[in-house]
Amino acid sequence: MPSAAAAARPLQSTAGRPSGELWALEAAELAALIRAGVVSSREAVASCLARMDAVNGALNAVVRRFDAEALAEADHADQARRAGAALGPLHGVPATIKVNIDQRGHPTDGGVEAYRDLIATVDNPVVANLRAAGAIIVGRTNTPCYSMRWHTDNALHGATVNPWNAAITPGGSSGGAGAAVASGMGPIAHGNDIAGSVRYPAYCCGVFGLRPTYGRVPSSNATATGLAPIASQLMAVQGPLTRSMRDMRLAFDAMAKPSPRDPRTLVPAPQPQPAHPLKIALVPQPAGLTVDPAVAAAVREAGRRLEAAGCHVEEIEPPRLRELGDLWAKLSMADVMAGLQPLIDSKGDEGIRRAIALWNEVLPRYGAEDVLVALGERSAALRDWQMFFETYPAVVMPVSAALPFEVGFDVKDAAETARVLAAQGPMMAISVLGLPGLSVPMGLAAGVPNGVQVVAGRYREDLCFAVGEIIAAHDAPVTAIDPQGYRS
Numbered sequence: 001m002p003s004a005a006a007a008a009r010p011l012q013s014t015a016g017r018p019s020g021e022l023w024a025l026e027a028a029e030l031a032a033l034i035r036a037g038v039v040s041s042r043e044a045v046a047s048c049l050a051r052m053d054a055v056n057g058a059l060n061a062v063v064r065r066f067d068a069e070a071l072a073e074a075d076h077a078d079q080a081r082r083a084g085a086a087l088g089p090l091h092g093v094p095a096t097i098k099v100n101i102d103q104r105g106h107p108t109d110g111g112v113e114a115y116r117d118l119i120a121t122v123d124n125p126v127v128a129n130l131r132a133a134g135a136i137i138v139g140r141t142n143t144p145c146y147s148m149r150w151h152t153d154n155a156l157h158g159a160t161v162n163p164w165n166a167a168i169t170p171g172g173s174s175g176g177a178g179a180a181v182a183s184g185m186g187p188i189a190h191g192n193d194i195a196g197s198v199r200y201p202a203y204c205c206g207v208f209g210l211r212p213t214y215g216r217v218p219s220s221n222a223t224a225t226g227l228a229p230i231a232s233q234l235m236a237v238q239g240p241l242t243r244s245m246r247d248m249r250l251a252f253d254a255m256a257k258p259s260p261r262d263p264r265t266l267v268p269a270p271q272p273q274p275a276h277p278l279k280i281a282l283v284p285q286p287a288g289l290t291v292d293p294a295v296a297a298a299v300r301e302a303g304r305r306l307e308a309a310g311c312h313v314e315e316i317e318p319p320r321l322r323e324l325g326d327l328w329a330k331l332s333m334a335d336v337m338a339g340l341q342p343l344i345d346s347k348g349d350e351g352i353r354r355a356i357a358l359w360n361e362v363l364p365r366y367g368a369e370d371v372l373v374a375l376g377e378r379s380a381a382l383r384d385w386q387m388f389f390e391t392y393p394a395v396v397m398p399v400s401a402a403l404p405f406e407v408g409f410d411v412k413d414a415a416e417t418a419r420v421l422a423a424q425g426p427m428m429a430i431s432v433l434g435l436p437g438l439s440v441p442m443g444l445a446a447g448v449p450n451g452v453q454v455v456a457g458r459y460r461e462d463l464c465f466a467v468g469e470i471i472a473a474h475d476a477p478v479t480a481i482d483p484q485g486y487r488s
Contacts, residue, residue, distance in 0.1 A: 028244070031134075045092075061160050061179035062096060069105075089253065090134045097141070098141050101127065126190065144355075146343065150420060151171070151409065156349075162175075162179060166484055169409065175201045181205070183481060195427060200399065208438065209438070210438050211436060212436050217239065218265040235432065274393040278312065279314065280303070280314070283426075286317060295403065321397075327381070358413070362417050404449060436464050440452050
């Protein structure tokens, strides 16, 4: 097991050149150094590419890299700075993109062998937004086939390894993103989330991960054909994974620019600040759910930190929490899976076929009428939560009811799949409601990463960030780690 303190090679930059490796810096610090001309974007990109050379062979997090293209873009960024051009907030900073969204000139393979040559001709809007902010894309990260597993493995690219412990999952479906940012291959990683696919990898890899409010970050794949399922339209979002809350704010602000290619995206009106002291609902033990004691302890510890900061914390559960976790399947299985199942049958790999077969074995058989009922139930529950937020503007709860699972958990058997789906209910409930959810690391438990989920009302990412910053301030900064068994 690597020591975060020992493996991170932490460094403090001064007004001059930093004394350590550039890949170990936060995006915010790198951006400031590049803007000041202390280091170049080429140096920053080359450092992250060298870090990939050193650790990606053990992790398989970045599955497509393009060194020459990234270095050429970095040179262009450096020329622009020297010419006095206006610079974006991420000017010259390396970032990674998940392989299931369009990046011009590269395949949108989504971990599916049949799509290995599906070349995008235009950027997905979230990629365009990151580029507009000045980010340099250095590689594309792994995802399970069709991005529908809690573990990251596929027949096209292989399995991604958790840098903390090879025996536990890096999470899914943005497992490559989580492992890449945790190990220093880039300070910002892009991911997406329909049931927990940003928050769970962040939790498993000990980093921060944001599922934004539905509609806050645009997305549209020109390579996609057919119509998007209703449930996907309501629940699938794009979000960042980072090693700091400062970088989380930067990455989210860069991503959250509207695009005419996505009719869901919007710019919300300014939100009023909640009354002080901030009232926070603490949910260490959701009703009807078996929660690992270490997970419940992390939620209660987060509550103590918030109380120490002057917040009013009360153990109280928002309405219908367990019911909403179950509602995810009712809303999705007859809608999303109706279109996806034939593709899995014809083009999926053994892992996705097995995982989804177990879902089908465990979950009730839902039809189109059930989806319509679920939409009504979703609306009623969202109203109840909005009223709850009037009193408690933020909620702190588990990401998952279990510590990160051992590799193989999602293809084992029906009993284990039922246990996993129940444990992931706290993430799936927030997806159903379209609310923002922030995964905040809380150190290690039993030698593996642990954390909590911060939830707020629609468009209140600012509250998630404020609460997350208070919780994170009590721990040492999250620094890039060397993979288990790494030798420099």
